[in-house]
Amino acid sequence: MQQTKRLYISLLVHEKPEVIMDQLRNFRRFAPGAVVVVHLSLGFNPPESFIAEAKALGQVYFNPESVATNKVNLLYPHLLNIKHILTLAPAGTDFISFQASNDLLVRHGLEEHLQSYDAGYFSDGYLDEKNEAVYATRVREDQPFLDLLKSLNCPIIIKSQIEGLYAQVKDLRAVLQIIETANFDMSAKRSYFAEEVMLPTLLHHVLAGRGRMGLPYILSEIAIQMKYIEIRHRLLGYNIFARAFGRILKIIGPVSISKGLVNRIRREDLGWYCFYGKSLNVRRFAVAHSFGVKRIPRDIDDRLRKYIASFN
DSSP: OOOOOOEEEEEEEOSOHHHHHHHHHHHHHHOTTOEEEEEEOTTOOOOHHHHHHHHTTSSEEEOSOOOOOOTTOOHHHHHHHHHHHHTTOOOTTSEEEEEOTTEEEOSSOHHHHHTTOSEESOTTOBOOTTTTHHHHHHHHTOHHHHHHHHHTTOOOOBOOOOTTOEEEHHHHHHHHHHHHHTTOOTTSOOSSOHHHHHHHHHHHHHHTTOSOEEOOSEEEHHHHHHHHHHHHHHHHTTSHHHHHHHHHHHHHSOOSOOHHHHHHHHTTOOOSOOOSOGGGOOOOOOGGGOOEEEOOOSOTTOHHHHHHHTOO
16 A cells, blocks of 8 residues: 655745744644644744644644745745754655745645645646846846856756645755755845745656656645736737736736635636746646645635635
């Protein structure tokens, strides 16, 4: 009988203990066997009563190392969490996943779902030089990262959302070893979201095409927005009129997580949503891979947060 692979969740938080507790309870409800490792942003000092309450949920650990986090410096604390998870003696085939403080799970079955895969990320999400030229340029200007890739003979740069990305411990350990062997500075401030590029690119290199590929298990509102970008491109190409039309679509279209979308995920009827893929191809974001949503406001009284909290 094959041994069940355990899930370890790397979670970064920086404010509002009551919201963090809501998220931890959410994990316990929908991923009861998961181990959660929490990184507290430098300068965020929640009361000891919060730490005790969180640990009382069971299998919740706080990383003793703390660094400042901002929207372009999330990879480094996630790597610190990987290191801390390794001290908990996970099996090489166990999973580590990555979640943000503004996403929530919305249905059961995640841990069982992961057993069928070896990793979940946008494995064909090659850096899009045409449709995301500014972003791609910023990545291409990161010479230390390009030098690292050159030393690995790694010509492919992958871009994938980090929320809900997962991989086996043995493969993320190999990624960490690459970084440490090269003495690469992961704490340096960069002009792009390094966690969306560096981690999936190095993971893609380590996997080298082997294994069963899944997708991130968090449906981000970015995926919805990308649908409207694709509509714009297909109808109008890539000119100034297309950009104006795209703004109109974003105004009139559902470009954020809604109660209706959550319900569709729960009844496995997601409909037409796309995700980052090669050349922004329109596809169905497979409902079989969707177990949570982002972005949920960090407000304990938020209506959608309360609605999700009401689920059994």
